[in-house]
Amino acid sequence: MKNHYRLVISCPDRVGIVAAVSQFLNERQGSIVEASHHTDPEQKWFFMRHVIDAESLNISVEEFREQFAPIADQFDMTWYVNDSADRPKVMLLATKESHCLNDILHRWHTGELSCDIVGVIANHEELRSMVEWYKVPYHCIQVPKEDKMPAFQAIEKCIDDSEADTIVLARYMQIFPEYLCEKYRHRVINIHHSFLPSFIGAKPYHQAAVRGVKLIGATCHYVTADLDAGPIIEQDVIRVRHSHTAADMVRLGKDIEKLVLSRGLRYHLEDRVLVHGNKTVVFSE
Numbered sequence: 001m002k003n004h005y006r007l008v009i010s011c012p013d014r015v016g017i018v019a020a021v022s023q024f025l026n027e028r029q030g031s032i033v034e035a036s037h038h039t040d041p042e043q044k045w046f047f048m049r050h051v052i053d054a055e056s057l058n059i060s061v062e063e064f065r066e067q068f069a070p071i072a073d074q075f076d077m078t079w080y081v082n083d084s085a086d087r088p089k090v091m092l093l094a095t096k097e098s099h100c101l102n103d104i105l106h107r108w109h110t111g112e113l114s115c116d117i118v119g120v121i122a123n124h125e126e127l128r129s130m131v132e133w134y135k136v137p138y139h140c141i142q143v144p145k146e147d148k149m150p151a152f153q154a155i156e157k158c159i160d161d162s163e164a165d166t167i168v169l170a171r172y173m174q175i176f177p178e179y180l181c182e183k184y185r186h187r188v189i190n191i192h193h194s195f196l197p198s199f200i201g202a203k204p205y206h207q208a209a210v211r212g213v214k215l216i217g218a219t220c221h222y223v224t225a226d227l228d229a230g231p232i233i234e235q236d237v238i239r240v241r242h243s244h245t246a247a248d249m250v251r252l253g254k255d256i257e258k259l260v261l262s263r264g265l266r267y268h269l270e271d272r273v274l275v276h277g278n279k280t281v282v283f284s285e
């Protein structure tokens with residue numbers, strides 16, 4: 001598998017950015033294998049994601065960072081460059097629902113997701129045997145209603161000790177405290193089982209059934225202190241009929257939740273998601 005550097009840039013829009021990046025790569029014989037950019041005309045903001053064949057550049061990713069920094073300063077860029085050889089560490093969180101958790105574990109186990117799942121944190125014991133079948137550490141951290149903070153401090157320690165880069169709430173049914181949302185900003189991904197902004201909070205399918213909707217969906221988004229209101233990474237919908245009950249929607253919704261979460265996580269792991277304000281630009285393949 002070829003090794004690539006992924007250069008991700010966000011900056012105020014102006015003429016000359018693409019030319020400057022192209023010249024930098026051309027001077028180093030860099031072979032661009034994937035090139036994406038977007039300008040938001042209202043925000044006057046520029047977004048870029050370039051994937052470069054690392055072998056063609058013949059410099060380390062640290063050298064790339066040192067040599068690119070002056071260009072980044074010139075254009076006031078917010079930027080990073082990652083090496084595709086580095087596998088992100090992912091911590092999964094779950095409660096009792098198994099479909100999204102198992103789907104991510106299966107996609108990882110079969111090599112579809114290029115990451116290292118470092119553990120599962122759950123607030124119940126039900127999922128332990130399934131997780132341990134994948135030989136992934138299982139941490140049961142219960143969250144008592146009367147005082148949740150010690151539990152979230154234990155979750156924080158577990159995440160930090162594992163050196164996880166990304167945290168996935170795979171139908172984890174506890175609201176993350178604001179301090180963790182800030183600490184892990186744009187690193188915590190949630191799957192909400194509705195087509196946001198419709199039906200935030202608990203039991204969205206029951207809300208949908210009462211409303212008589214003809215479409216139900218799922219939303220993958222970054223977690224913020226505002227419940228189910230973080231930057232959206234991926235969404236999709238499926239059609240439902242007047243004859244479908246809330247229970248039918250729960251059953252039908254599971255497939256779309258799995259699909260949306262796995263897409264959203266892969267986009268994040270491949271550095272395809274650029275956040276600006278409460279919106280994202282996603283350079284999906």
Ligand SMILES: Nc1nc2c(c(=O)[nH]1)N[C@@H](CN(C=O)c1ccc(C(=O)N[C@@H](CCC(=O)O)C(=O)O)cc1)CN2
Pocket residue numbers: 169172173174175176177178181190191192193201202222223224225226227228229230
């Ligand atoms: N800070 C955030 N935390 C979480 C978010 C978020 O967007 N910001 N998303 C939720 C997921 N979620 C819906 O997708 C959700 C989960 C839980 C609840 C809720 O009301 N939970 C109760 C406890 C319920 C229980 O103990 O069984 C609570 O935390 O008080 C609403 C929405 C994940 N976290």
